[in-house]
Amino acid sequence: MPNLDHIDDTVLALLLLGLHNGDRVWKGMDWDAMERLHEKGLITNPVGTAKSVAFTPEGRKRAEELFDALFGDDAPGDGPAEK
Numbered sequence: 001m002p003n004l005d006h007i008d009d010t011v012l013a014l015l016l017l018g019l020h021n022g023d024r025v026w027k028g029m030d031w032d033a034m035e036r037l038h039e040k041g042l043i044t045n046p047v048g049t050a051k052s053v054a055f056t057p058e059g060r061k062r063a064e065e066l067f068d069a070l071f072g073d074d075a076p077g078d079g080p081a082e083k
Contacts, residue, residue, distance in 0.1 A: 008036050012059065013066035015043070023055040 011033040018026035027034055027046050034046040034053070042059030055063060068074075 004033075004036065008033055008040070009066050010070065012037055012042055012063045013070050015055070016063050016067050018052070020052070023060055024052045025055060026051060027053045 007030075011029045015025040015029065018028070020026070025043070027050075031046070034043065037043045037059070038045050038053075041056055042062060043056065044054045046053050
C-alpha cells in the first residue's frame with residue numbers, strides 16, 4: 001500500500017513548478033492527491049472549472065521546504081551517479 005502522505009508531499013512540492021500569478025498553481029496533478037492537499041489546508045478547493053488553485057500561506061511554505069528537501073542541491077541522490 002502506498003504511503004499517501006509521501007505522495008501528497010511530492011505532489012505539493014511539484015506544484016511549485018506551475019507557480020504563476022502570485023500563489024496560483026496549475027492543478028494538473030492527481031485529483032485524489034489534490035483533494036487531500038485541500039483537506040489538509042495546503043491549497044484552495046480544486047473542484048471547479050478554474051485550471052489552477054492557490055497555495056494557502058502554510059501550503060506555499062511547506063511546498064518550498066519539500067521542494068528543497070526533495071529536489072534541491074542537498075537532496076539525496078544529488079551528484080554524479082555511482083557505478
